[in-house]
Amino acid sequence: MHSQRRPRRTAAATGAAVLALLATACTGTNSAGGTDDSASGKDVTITFWHGWSQENETRAIQANVDAFQKLHPNIHVKVVGDIADDKSEQALRAGGPDAPDVVSSFTTDNVGKFCSAHVWADLDPLLRKDGIDPAKTFPAAMLKYSRFEGDQCSLPLLGDAYGLYYNKTAFAAAGITAPPKTLSEFDQDAVKLTIAEGDTYKQLGFMPDFHGYESTPSHFLGQYGADYFGADGTSDIATDPRVAAMFTWQKNLIGKLGGFEKLERFRSGFGDEFSAKNPFETGQVAMAIDGEWRTASIADDKVSFDWATAPFPVPDDQADTYGRGYQTGTIIGIAGGSRKQSAAWELVKYLTCDTDAVVDFANAIHNVPSTIAALGSPRLDADPDFRTFVDIAGNAHSDTTPASINGGAYQLSVQNLGYAYESGRQTDLAAGLKATAKEIDAAVQQAK
Secondary structure, three states: OOOOOOOOEOOOOOOHHHHHHHOOOOOOOOOOOOOOOHHHOOOEEEEEEOOOOOHHHHHHHHHHHHHHHHHOOOEEEEEEOOOOHHHHHHHHHHOOOOOOOEEEEOOHHHHHHHHHHOOEOOOHHHHHHOOOOHHHHOOHHHHHHOOEOOEOOOEEEEEEEEEEEEEHHHHHHOOOOOOOOEHHHHHHHHHHOOEEEOOEEEEEEEOOOOOOOOOOHHHHHHHHOOOOEOOOOOEOOOOOHHHHHHHHHHHHHHHHOOOHHHHHHHHOOOOOOOOOOOHHHHOOEEEEEEEOHHHHHHHHHOOOOOEEEEOOOEOHHHHHHOOOOEEEEEEEEEEOOOOOHHHHHHHHHHHHHOHHHHHHHHHHHOOEOOOHHHHOOOOOOOOHHHHHHHHHHHOOOOEOOOOOOOOOHHHHHHHHHHHHHHHOOOOOHHHHHHHHHHHHHHHHHHHO
């Protein structure tokens, strides 16, 4: 579900004392583990596959690899970009000399699959050996999406955080002086910002439709703090009141803004999400939920209005969690079958734990950094609109979707329920949630 190729950035740290303590949390000692001779200084060549393809991205990753090779002159890294997840998974399962040693993926939903199938090696022994405490090194939400059932088979390599983009020019025209913090304030602003034009809109306050760009159930549920699964591993979406509350809020907002059919007609005129025709950039919608990469796009596309970013609003009964947001990101791991795991670990450790390497990469591709120390680095991009997302990434209430043995299948089930409920095909929300929970549990059992 979260396979979007995007620039990523850093998580915000919580005070100078903590930062001083954590600045070296990820340096560790030189690892001598694994099956190759790299630790004894012998030459070794490892292969690193990643999915980045845009020139600024591939240049940035290569710059970090070059810096790593200077520190480890005996480890030579062959970098291969633009590799899709399915291709790397096939190569890892097949093994042999052509399989990569280090792999990164944009799809955090695959962590459960990678870990449970052992196609990616468990990094816990290597972290322990080098004295690296993951909980003190990586923001909690990022750590959560990089492990499965106690297996730390990947580490975060830059992240995405979701927040609110708002049109300041439209806000001023509507007499709104500050971004909304609660969902009731948000609903009022969305209505105020909506300018009808016949059976369509001159301007829509917000597109709540689940077919709209980034306005997905998982991104909204991130503002509610939903868990998806109970302690026993079964789906709790039918019993967690936060899930029903989110669907009810979204459906009510659709009604306040003119109804599902009217919104769908308007949405059919939206341009490509990852272009200057994005409906927020064209002024078709005055508020949007989106990730930090959009700050760079808007700056490049030179929109015709003033804009700013803020955390996305939270439910009124959770007002004290304002500042939270949904998080996802890129992950990196070592091939379970690699015969050069010691050298591979040195590269993974450098890319994920070296504060300067993480900050340089984050600045180059406009993603949030993925260590606590990097989130608090003075070298991190100081642009205030980007900093919103750094703060979201460092917020203790921010959350993600948990790893599952069958990837993001449970999120698709929840999304399909959302489509049925918002369109009126499913009118009984409680029954829909119950049936969806059953479907999720059956699919998980089948995957096991």
